Amino acid sequence: MKNLQLAGAKEPGAxxxxxxxxxxxxxxxxxxxxxxxxxSEDQVVRTAVAVKEAGAKMLRxxxxxxxxxxxxxxxxxxxxxxxxxxxxxETGLPIITEVIDTRDVSWVGEYAxxxxxxxxxxxxxxxxxxxxxxxxxxxxxxxMYSTLEEWLNCAEYILAEGNPNVILCERGIRTFETYTRxxxxxxxxxxxxxxxxxxxxxxxxxxxxxxxxIEPMSLAALVAGAxxxxxxxxxxxxxxxxxxxxxxxxxxxxxxxxxxxxxxxxMAGLDARVSEGSAS
Amino acid sequence: MTLERLRADIDRIDxxxxxxxxxxxxxxxxxxxxxxxxxxxxREAEILARVAARSRCLAREEFTTALxxxxxxxxxxxxxxxxxxxxxxxxxxxxxxxxxxxxxPGAAAVPFPEFGQVFDGVLDGSxxxxxxxxxxxxxxxxxxxxxILVTTELRVVAAxxxxxxxxLLVAPGQDHREIRTAYSHPQALAQCRRFLERNRxxxxxxxxxxxxxxxxxxxxxxxxxxxxxxxxxxxxxLEVFKEGIQDAxxxxxxxxxxxxxxxxxxxxxxxxxxxxxxxxxxxxRILEVFARAxxxxxxxxxxxxxxxxxxxxxxxxxSDRDPGVARAVSEASALARDFRMLGCYTEARL
Numbered sequence: 001m002k003n004l005q006l007a008g009a010k011e012p013g014a015x016x017x018x019x020x021x022x023x024x025x026x027x028x029x030x031x032x033x034x035x036x037x038x039x040s041e042d043q044v045v046r047t048a049v050a051v052k053e054a055g056a057k058m059l060r061x062x063x064x065x066x067x068x069x070x071x072x073x074x075x076x077x078x079x080x081x082x083x084x085x086x087x088x089x090e091t092g093l094p095i096i097t098e099v100i101d102t103r104d105v106s107w108v109g110e111y112a113x114x115x116x117x118x119x120x121x122x123x124x125x126x127x128x129x130x131x132x133x134x135x136x137x138x139x140x141x142x143x144m145y146s147t148l149e150e151w152l153n154c155a156e157y158i159l160a161e162g163n164p165n166v167i168l169c170e171r172g173i174r175t176f177e178t179y180t181r182x183x184x185x186x187x188x189x190x191x192x193x194x195x196x197x198x199x200x201x202x203x204x205x206x207x208x209x210x211x212x213x214i215e216p217m218s219l220a221a222l223v224a225g226a227x228x229x230x231x232x233x234x235x236x237x238x239x240x241x242x243x244x245x246x247x248x249x250x251x252x253x254x255x256x257x258x259x260x261x262x263x264x265x266x267m268a269g270l271d272a273r274v275s276e277g278s279a280s
Numbered sequence: 281m282t283l284e285r286l287r288a289d290i291d292r293i294d295x296x297x298x299x300x301x302x303x304x305x306x307x308x309x310x311x312x313x314x315x316x317x318x319x320x321x322x323r324e325a326e327i328l329a330r331v332a333a334r335s336r337c338l339a340r341e342e343f344t345t346a347l348x349x350x351x352x353x354x355x356x357x358x359x360x361x362x363x364x365x366x367x368x369x370x371x372x373x374x375x376x377x378x379x380x381x382x383x384x385p386g387a388a389a390v391p392f393p394e395f396g397q398v399f400d401g402v403l404d405g406s407x408x409x410x411x412x413x414x415x416x417x418x419x420x421x422x423x424x425x426x427x428i429l430v431t432t433e434l435r436v437v438a439a440x441x442x443x444x445x446x447x448l449l450v451a452p453g454q455d456h457r458e459i460r461t462a463y464s465h466p467q468a469l470a471q472c473r474r475f476l477e478r479n480r481x482x483x484x485x486x487x488x489x490x491x492x493x494x495x496x497x498x499x500x501x502x503x504x505x506x507x508x509x510x511x512x513x514x515x516x517x518l519e520v521f522k523e524g525i526q527d528a529x530x531x532x533x534x535x536x537x538x539x540x541x542x543x544x545x546x547x548x549x550x551x552x553x554x555x556x557x558x559x560x561x562x563x564x565r566i567l568e569v570f571a572r573a574x575x576x577x578x579x580x581x582x583x584x585x586x587x588x589x590x591x592x593x594x595x596x597x598x599s600d601r602d603p604g605v606a607r608a609v610s611e612a613s614a615l616a617r618d619f620r621m622l623g624c625y626t627e628a629r630l
Contacts, residue, residue, distance in 0.1 A: 078456055078521070103457040106479045110522055134478075 006159035007152045007166070007196050016197045018137050018165045020113050021094040023057045025137075025167055026199035029264060030228035032096055033253060034060035035235075036205075036243035037073065038080035041087075047235045048087040050250035054257045059084070059093040060230060064100045064108070065242065066120050073241045081111040088113075096139055096230075105130040112136065119143050119171055119206070122154050132161025139167045139230075141203070144174045144182060148191055155198060168192060168200040169230055172207035181209020181246070184217050189224040205232040205246045214248060215256050219263055231256075288500065295497045295516060301351070302372065306390050308355040309365065313406055318359045324352055363388040366537075367398040367407040373490030373512030379440045379535040380411045381511075382630055395424050402434055402538055410434070410538040415581070416444070417532045419467050426583045429536075429553065429622065430591040436551050436623030438537035442630045446472055446526045449493050449506045449518040456521065463492035464507035468526075472507055475525040481505070493518055537625075546601050547624040549578070552594045552609070554616035555585070563592065566615050570596060573608040600624040 001008065017026040033051040038044050038061045048059050063080025065073065076083070084095045094113035099105050100121060108115060114137045121127055122143035131138045138158050142151045155166045170189060172182025184207030192200045202221035204214045218229050234240045234247035248256070312318060331348045335341040364387040368376035372391055380389040390407065392398050401407035412425045446468055450459060462469070462481045469476070469483040476483055484504075486492035492506035497516035505521065506512075513520045536551075556562035570577055579595035598605040600621065613619035 101457070107456050110475075110479070 001149050001152065001195055004152050004156055004196070006164075007155040007198060009195055009197050014197055015193075016164070016166075016199060018167055018199060020058070020137055021092075023094060025201075026227050028057075029222065029226075029260075030057045030201070031055065031257065031260070032058040032060050032201065032228065032230040033233045034096075035062075035240065036232050036247060037062045037065055037241055038076050038083050038097075039241050041083045043235055044083050044087045045090055047233060047250070048091045048093055050235060051233050051253060052091045052093055054250065054254045055261070056093065056233075056253075056257075057228075058096055058114070059087055059091070060096045060116070060232075061087075062098050064098060064104060066098070066100045066118050067242070078107065081108065085111050099127070099131065102126050102130045105134050109134040109136045114139050114167070116169075117141060122146055122151065125154075125157055128154055128157035129161055132158040132163040135163055137165035137167060138163065139169055139201070141169045141171050142173070142185075142188070144172065146173070148188060148195070152192075152196055152198075155196075166198050167227075168196075168198050169203055170200065170207065170226075171203040171230075172209075179210075180207075180213065182207055184208055186217070186220055186224045189221065189226050193225055199227040201228045201230050202226040203230040205230070205243070205248075209246050211246060211248070211252075214246070215252070215259065218256055219259060222260060222263055223267065229260075292498060292500055299372070299494065299498070304351070305355060305358055306388070309358055309363065309388060310390065310406055312359040318356050327352065358388075364409065365390055365407045366409045366411055367392055367401045368411045369393070369395045369398055370488050371491040371494055373493055373508060373515040374488060375442070375444055375490075375509050375511075375533060376411055376413060376535065377490070378509055378511045379413075379442055379533075382440050382442060382628065383411065383438055383535075383537055395428060399428050399432055399434060399538070402540060403432075405540070408539065409437070411440075411535050412538065414439075414534050414536050415579075416467075416534075417530055418471055418526075418528055421581055421583070423583070425536075426581065426593065429593070430583060430585060432538070434538040434540060435542045436536045436625055437539045437541075437543040438625045439549065439627035440535045440537070440630065441627060442533055442535065444526070444531045444533050445510065445524045446489075446507050446531075447510050447513060447523045448475075448521040448525050449496065449508055449513045449516075450521050451496055451500050452517065452519050454505070454519070454521075458503045459505050459521075460503040461501075462505045462507050463495065465489045465492070468507045471526045471528070471531060474527040490515075536622075542623060543625060545626070546599050547626050548597065548599055549627045550596055550598060550600055550605070550609075550624045551622040552596075552612075552620065553591055553622055554594070554612070554619040555589060555591060556616055558588065562615075566592075566612050569608050569611045569615065570594075573604055575605060575608055 015026050017024050033056040035047050044061055061084055063075050065075035088095050096114040096116050097112045098116040098118050099108040115131050116139045119141045140155055158166050172184045175183040177183055189200055204217040208217055232247040233253045237244055237247040240247055331344050332341050335344040366380045366387045367390050368380055369392055370376050377389045398410040402410040413422045415421045461484050463484045463486040465488045466485050468489050489508035490512040493508040493512035493516050496506045497518055576597045581593040582590040585591045
């Protein structure tokens with residue numbers, strides 16, 4: 001891939017580690033969890049406490065929502081950021097929240113630990129530049145019609161502003177399949193690792209949009225080498241104001257986290273075990 | 281002309297009416313000590329006559345005289361309430377007023393434009409106490425206050441050490457995407473310089489922090505915010521856009537509570553001021569007294585007085601009723617020029 005001066009892999013095996021309040025993305029397997037949208041203080045704080053207990057390392061939650069319809073709930077805006085701040089103070093979990101407007105970048109940066117740029121804004125170049133200038137770590141989601149090269153070029157926009165803290169996130173792409181909301185492209189995870197040094201997360205919630213697929217695809221993402229997951233969890237999914245069909249209950253999330261833990265132990269030292277086996 | 285526009289105007293006018301009412305009540309309370317009794321029928325009649333004469337069109341006479349009747353009634357009962365009057369420099373909502381409230385939530389805090397007026401008010405008995413800032417962790421000593429402390433006859437009866445968390449305040453409903461300027465006292469603006477740069481806000485100098493908040497509430501300039509304390513936001517009905525926006529988090533101010541007489545209760549901290557002769561080791565010998573007595577000094581500050589002469593402020597731990605402290609003080613007084621105890625008091629750390 002041409003012209004990936006900063007996003008491209010430099011030496012084989014060298015990975016970027018992005019530190020956010022003591023969480024080392026790219027080094028440890030990090031699960032980011034939380035509701036689709038910030039609805040109320042009670043909803044966010046209770047969800048935050050639940051996901052932290054289950055082992056999540058960061059909290060997600062949208063205050064500014066990019067919605068397909070202008071008539072859908074657009075997010076609580078600044079008030080939502082203050083609620084996230086409250087949840088961070090209660091749990092210590094760093095905050096990831098989406099920014100959709102260049103005029104909001106500095107203000108969202110005042111509250112959030114990581115700025116999320118959503119799939120629909122992946123190629124909003126002025127937003128990418130502004131997020132780059134903010135100096136805050138940026139979680140860059142893959143656009144639903146984007147190739148790996150286009151995606152990495154968008155990361156390049158942020159990096160070129162002197163901000164080295166870019167985290168990629170695969171969240172499914174559009175295909176002819178309609179059973180799932182998107183087609184989660186897990187093959188992109190090892191592909192990213194071959195051509196770039198940036199950490200890559202997987203979002204199985206948007207990637208599948210089907211409750212029953214979130215757990216298996218989360219496990220598959222771990223096996224595929226993802227640096228972490230971003231999962232939607234709601235304290236009471238049926239009452240959610242958005243994405244109610246793809247948000248896990250805290251109970252389902254606990255189960256998933258336990259399975260991930262077992263899988264991680266099973267996977268530990270896999271390469272070493274293989275070479276040991278061939279030596280004997 | 282839209283309903284929204286008109287209602288915004290009405291809100292602005294209400295903010296001013298309330299501020300003016302507050303100010304009127306303060307002046308009324310202050311008159312109490314300058315007249316023989318609360319009630320002064322001649323003066324009340326004079327006010328009501330003037331109100332009646334000025335009433336016209338929509339503010340009809342029956343309404344305005346009834347309104348003033350109730351204002352005068354409230355003013356009389358406030359004068360009779362025997363409130364503790366505590367002066368501070370600044371506008372309502374100032375950090376000094378937060379210090380007054382921290383020290384005595386029930387006191388009537390009365391604002392004055394100048395520090396000198398606060399000292400004078402306590403001295404002449406029109407105020408019971410004065411609360412003044414002495415030093416700030418980022419800004420250093422408050423020069424004007426310390427200069428007056430060198431010569432004042434007032435006693436320090438308490439101290440309050442308080443964190444200062446600057447907030448960005450905006451009028452309710454202000455779109456954050458349109459904020460362009462931040463009004464505040466130059467020191468607050470300097471303490472928030474990196475925040476302002478990050479968010480591309482132009483600093484605009486105002487005479488004080490709470491005054492800027494009041495101006496935003498009353499005038500609602502377009503795209504403008506104020507930097508002041510949370511208390512100012514509550515007072516003027518502003519929204520706290522973000523709290524704790526100062527660049528350094530250890531921003532604290534220490535306030536003295538001043539009175540004409542020493543406190544009855546025993547304190548745990550003392551303040552003194554003195555001069556030394558202009559010769560080698562003069563200051564050292566005085567400080568040595570405290571070192572030998574094992575008394576911990578918490579503040580040493582020199583303030584220029586006459587050319588070449590410095591007043592030395594000394595704060596130390598302990599009570600002047602402790603014989604060890606009393607002995608050290610009398611030894612130090614013998615070595616210094618014009619050694620004066622400012623007070624022995626309890627310091628509250630918030």
